[in-house]
Amino acid sequence: xxxxxxxxxxxxxxxxxxxxxxxxxxxxxxxxxxxxxxxxxxxxxxxxxxxxxxxxxxxxxxxxxxxxxxxxxxxxxxxxxxxxxxxxxxxxxxxxxxxxxxxxxxxxxxxxxxxxxxxxxxxxxxxxxxxxxxxxxxxxxxxxxxxxxxxxxxxxxxxxxxxxxxxxxxxxxxxxxxxxxxxxxxxxxxxxxxxxxxxxxxxxxxxxxxxxxxxxxxxxxxxxxxxxxxxxxxxxxxxxxxxxxxxxxxxxxxxxxxxxxxxxxx
Numbered sequence: 235x236x237x238x239x240x241x242x243x244x245x246x247x248x249x250x251x252x253x254x255x256x257x258x259x260x261x262x263x264x265x266x267x268x269x270x271x272x273x274x275x276x277x278x279x280x281x282x283x284x285x286x287x288x289x290x291x292x293x294x295x296x297x298x299x300x301x302x303x304x305x306x307x308x309x310x311x312x313x314x315x316x317x318x319x320x321x322x323x324x325x326x327x328x329x330x331x332x333x334x335x336x337x338x339x340x341x342x343x344x345x346x347x348x349x350x351x352x353x354x355x356x357x358x359x360x361x362x363x364x365x366x367x368x369x370x371x372x373x374x375x376x377x378x379x380x381x382x383x384x385x386x387x388x389x390x391x392x393x394x395x396x397x398x399x400x401x402x403x404x405x406x407x408x409x410x411x412x413x414x415x416x417x418x419x420x421x422x423x424x425x426x427x428x429x430x431x432x433x434x435x436x437x438x439x440x441x442x443x444x445x446x447x448x449x450x451x452x453x454x455x456x457x458x459x460x461x462x463x464x465x466x467x468x469x470x471x472x473x474x475x476x477x478x479x480x481x482x483x484x485x486x487x488x489x490x491x492x493x494x495x496x497x498x499x500x
Contacts, residue, residue, distance in 0.1 A: 293342060301325065303336055304399065308343035313371060316388060317343050320395030323429035327396075328403050328421075331480040333487075337406040341367040341399070345374055357386075358398040362405075367398045380463050384441050389431035400425035410489030416455050417492040421483060423466030424473045439467055446471025455495035 293307040299318040302325045308314040325335045347359055347368050357378065358369040370378075375386040375394065386394070400422040410417070427435050442464045447453050453472070458465040472478060485491035 293344075299325075303338040304341055305339075306341045306343065308371070313343050316372070316392060317341060317369065317395050320392035320429075321399050323392065324396035324399035324403065324425050327425055327429050328400060331483050333403055333407045333483075335403050337365075337403055339365045339367055339399070339402050341369065341395070343369055343371050345371060357394050360398065360402060365402075367402055369395050369398055380438065381441050384437065387434065389434035390438075393426040393430040393434065396429045397422045397426035404487070407487050408489075409487055410493060413489070414455070414492055414495050416453055416458055416495060417486050419458055419462070419465065420453065420469045420473075420486060420492060423462075423469045424483070427466060427470040428473070438463065439470075442467035444468050444471065446473075446475060450491050451497040453492060454497050 294309055295311050295314045296305060296307045297311075297314040297318055298305045299321045302321055304318075304321045304325070306314040306317045306321065308317065321341065329335045347356060347370060348361065357375055358367065360367045372386070372388060372391045375391055379385050380390070401418055404418060404421045405413075408417070427438065430438075442461075444464075444467065446468050453469070457468075473482065482491060
């Protein structure tokens with residue numbers, strides 16, 4: 235599930251509670267996170283918003299995304315075509331990393347998401363029991379900026395679709411018995427940013443500067459909880475570093491990397 239960093243309500247997408255505050259040091263924020271809030275969040279995210287839902291009204295348009303096992307439903311033809319572009323981006327990228335992308339799914343582009351477990355608001359979620367993915371339409375996502383001044387445009391929206399599809403495909407490829415939240419989110423954010431239009435990706439990276447995670451010991455749930463999109467930007471930079479890429483994703487899928495939510499202190 236993607237979530238966004240916000241300064242008031244908790245909204246987002248494939249992720250976890252984020253928190254606003256542009257200027258606060260991440261370590262200081264981590265110390266201020268209460269155990270109760272963190273536990274509740276982990277519980278909801280561990281389910282990856284595989285939610286208790288009520289199915290929305292029937293959608294008028296549908297399109298099987300060529301070259302995939304995903305069918306998109308929406309209210310307008312252009313809407314489902316754009317979403318299919320995001321689906322195909324995710325499938326092609328993950329296939330290039332060696333993942334099996336044949337898992338079938340239904341993706342619905344909607345005005346409102348089903349009720350997500352734990353009450354977390356998001357850009358998208360998945361109903362695991364139905365192999366059904368939900369993503370807010372562009373108009374609704376446009377009301378929820380990723381960060382102050384960072385609006386969701388059509389290119390970013392396709393990236394949000396790719397993010398949700400990446401969760402679905404990764405879930406079918408994990409060999410670790412209980413993949414961590416950060417393992418899921420690492421793959422989903424890398425997919426989102428790697429497949430995104432260059433200009434859209436650069437807007438996000440400028441908003442969330444950094445050099446990327448220096449090692450796996452820096453990749454943890456606490457930082458993700460504080461600011462999912464910042465986490466995603468650093469994950470993408472880490473992925474792009476020579477020697478990481480597909481090799482590191484394979485380690486994540488096998489459970490040899492990111493197998494604990496937070497790295498040990500020492």
